[in-house]
Every structure is written in structure tokens, then in C-alpha cells.
Amino acid sequence: MTSEAGNSAPFLTIVVTGRNDDFGGDFNGRFIRALRFNHAQLSAAGVSHEFVFVEWAPIEKRPHLASVLREELRDLVGAELRSFVVDRAYHEALTLNPRLQFHEFIAKNVGIRRARGQFVLTTNTDIYLSRGVVNRLAAGTFETGVLYRAARHDLKAHIDVTWASWELLEDPRNCEIVNTIHPPCFTNASGDFLLLDTISYHRLRGFNEVYRTAKIHIDGNFCVKAHATGLILEDIGPPVYHVGRGTLHAQVGSYRENPGDAPWGDIRWKSDVVYVNTPGWGLGSAPERRLDSQSSFLEFDWNAIGPMVHLKGVVSPATRKEIA
Amino acid sequence: MIKRALRAVGLVRLVKYTAAVEQQKKAELRARKLAQQVEEVRADSRGWKAKAEEAHDQLKKAQATVAESAKRAERAEKLRVEAEHRLALDGKRKVDLVALETQLEESARELAFAREQLMAIEVKLDILEGAANVLDGRTRTVSAQRRTPEREPTV
Numbered sequence: 001m002t003s004e005a006g007n008s009a010p011f012l013t014i015v016v017t018g019r020n021d022d023f024g025g026d027f028n029g030r031f032i033r034a035l036r037f038n039h040a041q042l043s044a045a046g047v048s049h050e051f052v053f054v055e056w057a058p059i060e061k062r063p064h065l066a067s068v069l070r071e072e073l074r075d076l077v078g079a080e081l082r083s084f085v086v087d088r089a090y091h092e093a094l095t096l097n098p099r100l101q102f103h104e105f106i107a108k109n110v111g112i113r114r115a116r117g118q119f120v121l122t123t124n125t126d127i128y129l130s131r132g133v134v135n136r137l138a139a140g141t142f143e144t145g146v147l148y149r150a151a152r153h154d155l156k157a158h159i160d161v162t163w164a165s166w167e168l169l170e171d172p173r174n175c176e177i178v179n180t181i182h183p184p185c186f187t188n189a190s191g192d193f194l195l196l197d198t199i200s201y202h203r204l205r206g207f208n209e210v211y212r213t214a215k216i217h218i219d220g221n222f223c224v225k226a227h228a229t230g231l232i233l234e235d236i237g238p239p240v241y242h243v244g245r246g247t248l249h250a251q252v253g254s255y256r257e258n259p260g261d262a263p264w265g266d267i268r269w270k271s272d273v274v275y276v277n278t279p280g281w282g283l284g285s286a287p288e289r290r291l292d293s294q295s296s297f298l299e300f301d302w303n304a305i306g307p308m309v310h311l312k313g314v315v316s317p318a319t320r321k322e323i324a
Numbered sequence: 325m326i327k328r329a330l331r332a333v334g335l336v337r338l339v340k341y342t343a344a345v346e347q348q349k350k351a352e353l354r355a356r357k358l359a360q361q362v363e364e365v366r367a368d369s370r371g372w373k374a375k376a377e378e379a380h381d382q383l384k385k386a387q388a389t390v391a392e393s394a395k396r397a398e399r400a401e402k403l404r405v406e407a408e409h410r411l412a413l414d415g416k417r418k419v420d421l422v423a424l425e426t427q428l429e430e431s432a433r434e435l436a437f438a439r440e441q442l443m444a445i446e447v448k449l450d451i452l453e454g455a456a457n458v459l460d461g462r463t464r465t466v467s468a469q470r471r472t473p474e475r476e477p478t479v
Contacts (some may be wrong), residue, residue, distance in 0.1 A: 095458070096451060096454030096455055096457075096458055097457075098457070098458070098461065210451070211447060211450065211451060212454065213450050213451065213453075213454035266450075269447070269450060270443040272440075272443060273440075273443050273444050273447045308455050308458075308459075309451055309452060309455045311448050311451065311452075314444050314447050314448050314451070315444070316440065316441055316444050
């Protein structure tokens with residue numbers, strides 16, 4: 001998964017997060033299948049890329065998923081997969097909601113902060129890139145300051161993607177639902193595809209780290225911030241694929257009566273608000289300990305995280321223009 | 325003498341009688357002509373009378389029409405005055421409408437601003453509540469840990 005020019009910066013960094021907790025069932029298997037597929041297609045199209053995997057709050061007494069990946073993906077010779085395992089003490093120190101077990105967007109910020117690519121794609125572990133998306137990436141005709149979005153097509157849950165191919169993914173008989181996206185903010189299922197140049201990602205300081213009582217809608221909140229800051233948001237056109245409707249869709253009905261009890265936080269939170277992260281966003285100053293040639297461990301350090309409450313980071317409309 | 329005697333018994337000579345008869349006929353003819361003329365004059369008179377009556381009727385109608393026209397003109401004048409008044413009102417209303425629209429836009433902006441402020445406040449309250457709950461949990465944990473040794477019997 002390395003860039004063709006060895007250690008030089010790749011065109012694309014794909015940031016994904018997870019841990020060895022079997023989230024949603026066969027998490028590791030789904031992750032590895034999608035990663036292999038995307039890597040194969042990107043490589044075939046000549047897109048220089050790297051994967052940055054952030055393992056947030058790893059499960060005790062289980063091997064790190066980062067090390068599982070290293071073992072499973074040995075056959076990807078010359079590939080580059082960098083992993084960052086984040087001390088679970090960061091989760092405990094940062095969370096403002098004990099029901100949240102995984103701050104995936106702070107984890108993605110850790111990856112964005114450490115991305116080496118010219119462009120960064122934040123996505124989820126079981127997302128398959130479409131032929132059209134790979135072709136666009138191969139053409140490389142992206143502009144800076146434009147946040148590119150792609151609609152997610154949910155395939156029927158029983159589809160066997162052990163040997164995924166575009167023919168299988170593109171077959172309309174396998175599609176269950178299309179999660180359409182609409183301007184100006186294109187928020188629907190945005191966590192599955194947010195492509196932006198690295199400089200702009202840094203300028204925006206990544207996803208919201210000020211509001212840590214929910215993880216749901218943090219992706220859409222990023223789109224809102226990008227829009228409020230003056231970035232152009234654009235539908236890339238071709239879709240990305242996901243097998244099934246996802247864990248959220250499966251569980252959301254259980255928390256209809258008590259949305260505040262959901263493990264993703266209260267779905268009703270006002271996610272149209274604009275935020276400003278502290279300069280230390282993405283655990284930018286967390287001390288890194290090398291685990292191996294591909295993996296690092298972010299040691300806990302109170303100095304690496306901002307204040308527990310950062311109310312100035314919730315921005316009123318009158319001061320939005322100052323964000324940029 | 326004889327003439328006198330004949331006149332006395334009412335007899336005249338034939339010539340005179342014939343002349344008198346002729347005269348009578350002429351007189352009767354003239355009388356008939358005069359009667360005919362009188363009749364014609366009467367007929368003319370009746371025609372003129374009818375025409376006069378007709379003219380009188382037309383005059384009445386014309387007078388009624390004039391009166392109606394005058395009324396209409398009066399009404400038209402009233403309408404004109406009213407229209408001018410309304411036009412003036414409309415002009416004023418247009419000015420008022422523009423002012424109201426401006427005010428409405430300003431209110432909408434203020435409302436949007438207030439909503440966003442409220443949204444920001446709600447988010448801040450969420451954060452504060454979350455932080456308070458986390459700190460409460462940590463305090464309880466620490467407090468419980470501190471109490472536990474005190475309850476253990478000393479050796």
C-alpha cells in the first residue's frame with residue numbers, strides 16, 4: 001500500500017478506525033475484505049495511497065487489531081499501512097458521555113493529523129470504493145478547498161462479498177437502498193466518504209472534539225462547518241458501497257423512546273452548530289511509542305488533551321467568519 | 325210695373341233666376357271648397373299637434389337623458405375622487421408594504437440569529453451537563469476508594 005515513490009508522500013491517505021471488539025459482527029473480517037478490495041483497485045488504477053488505521057481505546061486482554069492487520073495483510077507486499085493505537089486512557093479522559101465506548105471521530109482526527117497524503121479520505125472500515133470513485137482518484141482532478149462527498153449504496157445484507165468484485169457491487173439487484181445526498185451540506189451518511197485536501201482538513205482542525213457527548217452526526221457536523229467556513233461541497237458522482245444497512249440502522253429503533261440512552265449519544269443534539277477545536281486537535285502532541293515498523297502507540301499524557309470543557313469552541317453565527 | 329208686381333209675388337225673370345241659381349251653385353261650390361280646406365287645415369292641425377306632442381315627448385326624454393347624464397357625471401366624479409383617494413392610499417400602502425417587508429426580513433434574520441444562539445447555548449449546556457456527570461462519577465469513585473480502607477479492620 002505504499003506510494004510508488006517509496007517514502008514520498010502518497011496522493012491519497014485513507015483514514016479508518018476500529019478496534020478488536022467484533023463491533024457489528026465479524027468486524028475484522030469485514031474490515032480486511034474491504035481494505036484488500038480497495039487496495040487492489042487503487043493499486044491497479046495507479047493511485048498512490050496509504051491506509052492510516054487508528055485503533056481507539058483498544059480492548060484489554062485482546063491483541064491489538066493493528067497487529068492482527070499486520071499478520072493478515074502480509075501478502076500485500078510493499079504496501080503501506082500505518083497504524084496508531086491510542087491509549088484507552090484518552091477515551092476515558094475525553095468522553096463526556098459514559099455510554100459512548102468509541103469516539104470514532106476523534107480517532108479519525110488522530111489519523112488526519114498524521115496523514116501524509118496530499119488528499120485525505122476519511123471513511124469507514126467496511127466501505128467499498130466504486131469503479132467511478134477509483135477512476136476519479138486515478139484522474140486526480142481534485143481541487144483544494146473542495147470537500148468531495150459520495151452517496152452510499154447499501155447492498156442487501158446477505159450478499160457474500162468474500163470475493164467482492166465491481167460486477168457484484170454494481171449489480172442493481174444487490175442494492176437495497178441508496179442514501180442520497182443533497183446540497184448544500186451533503187450530510188447523509190457523510191462519515192463514509194469525506195475527501196478533502198490535507199491542508200484544508202488541518203485548517204478546519206478535523207471533526208468536532210468540543211462536543212463529546214455524542215458521536216452520531218459528528219460527520220454531518222463537519223460538513224456544516226466546512227460549508228460555514230466557505231469550502232465548496234461537491235457530490236463526486238459515483239457511489240461507495242456498504243453491505244447491509246449498518247449497525248445504527250439496526251439499533252436506532254431500540255432507542256426511539258429514550259434517545260439519550262443510545263450508545264452513540266443523543267441523536268437530537270444540535271449538530272448544525274459550528275465548532276473550533278483547540279490547536280492540539282487529533283492528539284497532535286501525544287507522545288508516540290513505536291510498536292513496530294508500521295505501528296505506533298500513543299501514550300497517555302494530560303498535556304496532549306485540551307480542557308474538559310471548551311465552551312469558546314462552540315461558535316455563534318456572528319463569529320463564524322472568524323473560523324476561516 | 326209688371327216687374328214690381330212679379331217681385332211682389334216672389335217671381336223673377338228667368339234670366340235672373342238662372343243667374344241666381346248659378347250664383348248659388350258657385351256659392352255652394354266655394355262653400356264645399358272652403359269646407360274641404362277647413363277639413364284639410366284641421367287635418368294639418370291634428371298632424372302638427374301630434375308632432376308637437378311627439379316633440380314634447382322627445383323633449384321630456386332628452387331632459388330625462390340629460391338628468392341621467394348629469395347624475396352619471398356626478399357619480400363618475402365621485403368615483404374619480406374616490407379612485408384618486410384610493411390611489412393615494414395604495415401609494416401609502418405600497419410604502420408601508422416595503423417597510424413591512426424590510427421589517428419582516430430583519431425579523432427573520434434576528435429570529436435565525438436567535439435560533440442559532442439558542443442552538444449554541446443548548447450545545448454548551450449539553451457539554452456542561454456531560455462534564456458535570458463525568459466529574460460526578462469520578463468524584464464518587466474516588467470517594468468510594470477513600471472510604472474503603474477506613475472500613476477495613478486495622479491489623
